[in-house]
Amino acid sequence: MSDSASTDIYQAPALREWLEPLCLQGSVNLAFDAAGSAFWPVLLDDVLHPQSLVVDVTTAPALAEPLTRGDPFHLIGHVRGALVRTSALTMIQRLDDTPRIKFLCSYPEFVSTLHRRGTFRAPLRPEMGVETRLTLAADLPVIEADVRNLSLGGCLLAMRLVDAVKLAPSQAFSVLELIFPNQRYLELKGRVRHIRTDDDWTMALVGCEFDELSIDSERFLWYCVKEIEREGVRRASASDQPLEPSALFRFPQGRRPSSARSAVTADNVAAGDAGAIVRRLRKIADYLNAQSLQLQNGTVIAPSLLSRHADTLLTLGSQSRESLLYALGYLESEPAAVRHALSVAVRAADLARSQGYDNDSLKAIVASALVHDLGKASLPSSLLESRAPLSDSQRALLPGHVTQISERLAECRWLSPAIASPVIEQVNERLDGSGYPHGLRGDAIDDLGRMLAVVDVIDALTRPRADRKAWPLVDAYRHLLSQPEVFDNVWVQRYVRLFGIAPVGSLVRYASGALAWVQRLDAQGRPSQVHLVLNAHSRHGRLDRILAGQDLEQLGRLSGVVEPTDYGLSRVAA
Incomplete structure (x- = not known):
């Protein structure tokens, strides 16, 4: 496959989404249809959907003659990292009610967008609903993340800092799964390129590089990159006639994106004070x-x-x-x-x-x-x-x-x-x-x-x-x-x-078999308040009681500190 990819866009709403940025940034290039034609800097002054365009050639007055003659031309500019070229246009009339040299021109039948495959990255936002799972090796747990951008060569992931500290630059990963809302998915292999934090130091940003892909996989990946870009344009549009969602971003009936991504926003907070x-x-x-x-x-x-x-x-x-x-x-x-x-x-x-x-x-x-x-x-x-x-x-x-x-x-x-x-x-x-x-x-x-x-x-x-x-x-x-x-x-x-020998936060066992988390100590360093969670003689019956003072006497003599994992206990579940 070539290093660049061209796409012709005919649909009226999509055409508008590519032409309006050219108008907003003003400067574009004009080139005539003849082979070897030079590029002239002009302004795209207005986009009159879907009938015509207004082109200002005041900075290149020599263009007035060939435009008046009806020579076909193209407008060329850059939008979101892509080279945009209109289909052949012709002049309709010169606008004389302005001191500048402006022409009313035909509306393009289509625009061609040219991306450099190796460098173009399509940005994603969490609300697009693309689920992302990173597996370093078969015997390691899956890391959930958000994908921030995607290209033919790699991607940028956002994940919890606690997960990112397990990674290292140049570390290979077994598979990166991208699951789109319509349940189509990509499976990619590669390695970590770099690890950094976001500006607020709340997430890790992990750059990944993909291994060489088969022809079919590369084509599908490039399709996904282009559809992500299209979806971004659709969501950013304030038009009265919005684009239809890409097929990749249509959720199956009855399924909707989650309002909170567990990969990055999960926060299992302990109950109580x-x-x-x-x-x-x-x-x-x-x-x-x-x-x-x-x-x-x-x-x-x-x-x-x-x-x-x-x-x-x-x-x-x-x-x-x-x-x-x-x-x-x-x-x-x-x-x-x-x-x-x-x-x-x-x-x-x-x-x-x-x-x-x-x-x-x-x-x-x-x-x-x-x-x-x-x-x-x-x-x-x-x-x-x-x-x-x-x-x-x-x-x-x-x-x-x-x-x-x-x-x-x-x-x-x-x-x-x-x-x-x-x-x-x-x-x-x-x-x-x-x-x-x-x-x-x-x-x-x-x-x-x-x-x-x-x-x-x-x-x-x-x-x-x-x-x-x-x-x-x-x-x-x-x-x-x-x-x-x-x-x-x-x-x-x-x-x-x-x-003390039974510190606050430790799990202790009493002669009765009671297991409890120590919450407070008395002046002699002995537990004075505990959270009772289990009786070792009946592990299926979990308990949830706070005992303090004389109530502790019912538990019997303190046997000592024990290891929570020996009893299948965790403070998270306490």
Whole structure:
């Protein structure tokens, strides 16, 4: 197939939709029908549907003679990336009631549109109803998205940031399905070209390149591109005689487009009082996903956004620390790295607040903790997902992510280096010198760096990883307390006293078999309010009760924290 494609348009409504833009932009070219004719710049002054056109040739007065003689000519211009050429036209009469040189000309029988196949992209909007599903590999879940534009060579997808962080430039995908309202569909293969965020940092925009297509597939794809363009013209038209919908965009009887696309707008918010906090946490999670993509594209940390989200977390923590800690459990759909960043930031601020740190310092701690691990997105996935102990060459790559974040914080002038440096650069240091990036020992590690190391490691150990299951919290405590030469025991003990052995947000089991989410703790760090959800002896009977104070006695003795997945439970369903 050639690199360009021409389409002749005869229908009156469609003709009007191509001629009016030529009139609005004014400037067009005039060429006579004779072979090798030169192009003359003129103005399309008016379109009188469907009888005639008004052409102004004042800038090229030499055209008056051949037009008066009746020589046939064409008008040529550009509309929405296509070269538009009218059928042969002739002069009807010269308009003498104007100081300019204007001619009334015949109305075109048709117009020809010429697109460059490899570069023309037809824009789509979500309301057009084209469903889009991206499958990276057969054993991976389908990613739902919106297609923003389509061409013969590729497309631009809009998707949730949480889905985009799973992608990487040059990554191949198994199939991209485009399902049109009339249920015809395209299946395309290719690879990811680039990943970025939209201007509001609320969605990811993913550019895709298609593999080489068969002749039949290429023809159908080009047909779809042209029909999308036609549908865009139809929807944008304010004419009293609109175009008929393209066959691709006619919904089967009884079926209508959804008013909300689940791919991009779904927001399963937790019920109850936690809902408002969860929604605000998800906005911060969106920011972290977007910032991670921005960093991969070479940009710096956005100072104003980081400041705003740090303020949000501080406000939520000061208003109700237990509600905030509980709401963290509703973020299971977010990437593990984002959940870790939020958890470390919230708990580090809570721990520092308990030790009397002022608000300015708390804000800097939160901000630094939020971004401390974002540089890991630049590390090889094989290193982050390794199931075997890291080799020396792999370990040598780890300091790079710390350096990257420190450098990208250059624009955050409001962020105190006295706080940011120990939080970001010392969170991975260890008292015995076994940490990175500098292998600091003992007193060379700041008190904040020691605190962050404790918070970071406890959270990391109690989350599942590629090479192991999540550790029970008590085991994580014992691990740190048993290594005073590695971790600061003072901060470990402060952590245990503040968060307890059954922290807010954890799932606990009682002697009666009752399973409940911990919502509040008493002064001794024991659960004082729980959300009862299940009896382990009768898993088919789900429960939904809030118990507090003396009512907890009916549950029996507290057995300890348990893993929700062992009982098929999730906080999303709580």
